[in-house]
Amino acid sequence: MSDFIFEPSKALDLMPFTERVQPPLWMQSGHAQTLAGFVARLNTSKMIKGRRINVALKDGDSLDGQALEHIQAKGVVSLFHGLSGSNQSSYMLRTAGLLFKNGWNVLLMNHRGCGRGIDLPCRKPYHSGRGEDVSDVIEWSRKNYLNIPQIAIGFSLGGSALLNLLSGKRGEVLPDFGIAVNAPLDVKDSSDRLRSGPNWIYAEAFRRDCLRTLKMKEDRGWIEKAPTNKEVKTLFDIDIHHTAPATGHAHVNDFYAACTSGPFLKNIRTPTVLLSAENDPIADAKFYRNFTKSKWVSTHLEPTGGHMGYLSWQGGQIDPSWMERCILHYVSQFAR
Secondary structure (H helix, E strand, O other), X not given: OOOOEEEOOOOOOXXXXXXXXXXXXXXXXXXXXXXXXXXXXXXXXXOOOOEEEEEEOOOOOXXXXXXXXXXXXXXXXXXXXXXXOOXXXXXXXXXXXXXXXXXXXXXXXXXXXXXXXXXXOXXXXXXXXXXXXXXXXXXXXXXXXXXXXXXXXXXXXXXXXXXXXXXXXXXXXXXXXXXEEOOOOOHHHHHHHOOOHHHHHHHHHHHHHHHHHHHHHHHOOOOOOOXXXXXXXXXXXXXXXHHHHHOOOOOHHHHXXXXXXXXXXXXXXXXXXXXXXXXXXOOOOHHHHHOOOOOOEEEEEEOOOOOOOOOEEEOOEEEOOHHHXXXXXXXXXXXX
């Protein structure tokens, strides 16, 4: 395995999370980490007992969410899930539980049409470029939780949307601190990777879930017509037949370019941590190394971890908690 990489921000003194992911030999590859990480978190308790919130977006759609609240909180952390996930995804629940236990209010947000958000107006698609949606959540949070730090954390697609906000591409209201976890910094490259080799496993799961969501949006009248199974044989076809045209792009590559944040990391002026793994099979780590970043950005690249796996072997069993503890470390570092 390659060495751990931590590139500190030149503008903010953050100490790195020094604990390494230590998997057994059979769990060191990116695919093993990705798949085993999903399985290992399946038994996550559905611990959400906060109040339901509705964030009205400026274009008329709405986002559903769940708020976990303290009487006196250290601050607010807004969480944004990845493609075909929801605020009930295991990584969302585990991260929220740890942050809440340590004194933070947490907003677990559903992207447009995801989870319970399918029953709210969701005429436009969610995607990796939706920085304006993250902005509207931060604006809502600032109005509802006055004079405390505002932090945003995005996972995969949610991390890409967050970076589109932080880099100035989309949206206006910024958090005080951001963490992007396994975010694709070049969306076209990630789309291409999902069409090659063993990645078809993830792509097919995403395709089925996205088609199911689009059919539910059609049934509720949010969109006129969902693409059919016959039209959509791959995840790529969903972007061709639905997402690109629904967002005003004549060609799917124009849509991918509009969603890509990597070339704009140099414009970030908000303290930000990029967290990913060298062997992520979906979001290529070379972009984390090669794109120019502003002095406000710190980069943490684990040698292994796959796509949001980060499984270690502790005491004779799999430990799936590294990612959440790493996130808590950087949140605590910022708030110290």
